[in-house]
Amino acid sequence: MNEYANYVQGIILRHEGKIQESLEYFQKCHKLNPKSIDTIKQISKSFRQENSFLALAGVNILENDIPKAVEVYYAALELSPDSVDLSTSLGLLYMKMGDNQKALEHFGSALAHNPDCIKALMGTALVMQNYREYDVALSKYKIASVSLAESPCLWNNIGMCFFGKKKLIAAISCLKRANFLSPLDWKILYNLGLVHISAQQYASAFHYLTSAMNLHPNIHRVYLPLAITLTHLNDAKNAIFAFDKMSEHSPDDPLTFLNYSLFLYKQNDLTKSIDKYNKFQELVETGKNVDSNVSEIDSNVIKVATNLIKILTNEKNDDETEKEKNNREENDKQKTNEKKNPLGKIQKSNHLHNNSKEKLNDSEEIDKKN
Numbered sequence: 001m002n003e004y005a006n007y008v009q010g011i012i013l014r015h016e017g018k019i020q021e022s023l024e025y026f027q028k029c030h031k032l033n034p035k036s037i038d039t040i041k042q043i044s045k046s047f048r049q050e051n052s053f054l055a056l057a058g059v060n061i062l063e064n065d066i067p068k069a070v071e072v073y074y075a076a077l078e079l080s081p082d083s084v085d086l087s088t089s090l091g092l093l094y095m096k097m098g099d100n101q102k103a104l105e106h107f108g109s110a111l112a113h114n115p116d117c118i119k120a121l122m123g124t125a126l127v128m129q130n131y132r133e134y135d136v137a138l139s140k141y142k143i144a145s146v147s148l149a150e151s152p153c154l155w156n157n158i159g160m161c162f163f164g165k166k167k168l169i170a171a172i173s174c175l176k177r178a179n180f181l182s183p184l185d186w187k188i189l190y191n192l193g194l195v196h197i198s199a200q201q202y203a204s205a206f207h208y209l210t211s212a213m214n215l216h217p218n219i220h221r222v223y224l225p226l227a228i229t230l231t232h233l234n235d236a237k238n239a240i241f242a243f244d245k246m247s248e249h250s251p252d253d254p255l256t257f258l259n260y261s262l263f264l265y266k267q268n269d270l271t272k273s274i275d276k277y278n279k280f281q282e283l284v285e286t287g288k289n290v291d292s293n294v295s296e297i298d299s300n301v302i303k304v305a306t307n308l309i310k311i312l313t314n315e316k317n318d319d320e321t322e323k324e325k326n327n328r329e330e331n332d333k334q335k336t337n338e339k340k341n342p343l344g345k346i347q348k349s350n351h352l353h354n355n356s357k358e359k360l361n362d363s364e365e366i367d368k369k370n
Contacts (some may be wrong), residue, residue, distance in 0.1 A: 003032040003039075010042060019046055050080050061093070069093060084114045091123050100127045118147055125146060126157065134161045152182035160191060168199045186212040186219060193225055202232045220249035224256055231263050239263060254283040265311070 010025035029039040053076030059364070060069035073090040080086060091106035104127050110120035125140035141158050148154045159174030172195055178188045189212035196205035209226045226240035243260045250256055257280040262362040264273035 003029050003036070006032070007039065007042070014042075014046065022046060025046060036081070039155065049084060050076060050083055053079075054085065057093075066093070066097065084110045084117050084120070087113075088117060088119045090319065091120065095123060095127065100130060103127055116143070116147075118144055122148075122154070122157075128155065129161055129164070132164060134164045137161050139315055150181060152178040152185060152188065154178075155181065156185075156188050156191060159195070163195050163198070168195055171195050172199070186215040189215070190219075190222060190225075193229070195224075197225055197229060200232075202229050205229045206233065220246065223249070224253075224259065227263070228259060231266070236267060255279045257283065313353060 006025045010022040010029070010264045013019075013022035013025065023043065026046060027043045029036065030043060053072055057069040057072040058074075060066070060072060070090070070093065073086060073093065076086050077083065077090070079114055084367035087106045091103045093322045094100075094103035094106065103123065107120045107124040107127070111124065111268050112121070121140050121144045125137040125144070128134075128140065129137040138158065138161050141154060141161070142359065145154060145158075155174050155178035159171045159178060160173035162168075164173060172192070175188060175192045175195060179185070179192060182188060189208045193205045193209035193212065196202070196208060205225070206229045209222055209229060213222045213226070223246035226248060227239050230236075230239035230242060238265075243256070243263065246253070246256045247260065257276045261273045261276035264270075264276060306312060318344065
């Protein structure tokens, strides 16, 4: 059979999706003309390629079929175990799924083959940052900064690492650089608000938090730090509004109710403060912790909660003892008044006696008339 006819038949079969059959025709062409460069190219295109797997996995992710995407990545890694792109993409997918351990394994595999892979470096740094290994994360960010010196995401993450290390001035500097590079990124503004709250610069915190809220009004997590800021700015009315909004949109966040309870205690509203604390305690016991972005309640939070319930219990007992004392005093006053005026009841009885006499007199007059 003619070489050209085999070549055209192979092209037609490939367009029809019959890859194996088209490969057979290209191999026939290669036997007829081993020196043909075009035939060799078509044969290579017929074999499985890394880009095809990446595209197929991307389609599965868009269709929200994550398990199928993971299968595609593993199938591709069996054919190309040294592929940096495949390992990095699979690591990023595991990170989105919340499986940081497997993500770290695949990032490590990618970095073993290419230590300068930016995506793998950023992914590894982010996982270590989530584990609060800030020094390790900063070392990875430092390597990545050579290629991503103008990345707002990079400077934001570096700033939050410094925030985790309680280096507030360095954190503010990095976050302001990130804000300069991307002034409309609400997450950077939100983080700046958090850092300024920790630095007790509440006016600046209010500025950044309201800016974040104006950019994205539907982001409800801003309400909690905004409520705390308003509390320190002595704006009780708007603080209550912010706490109510946060508890409305995040009813499973225990930190909201703990902060609300503290605020109400400072406002001398004991009853509502105890109610909010009970809600916090209920969420902690049931294990609900959706919106606080932490896997478990911090020990400092538990310490604050323990101190708060002690204060609330003591205040409640003091109020009850005061009420009992007031009731006793009122009863004692009534008893002393009765002792001072013993004729009060006798006068009432005499009055009743006189009324009975009048009734008798009336009855006598009626008898006389009859």
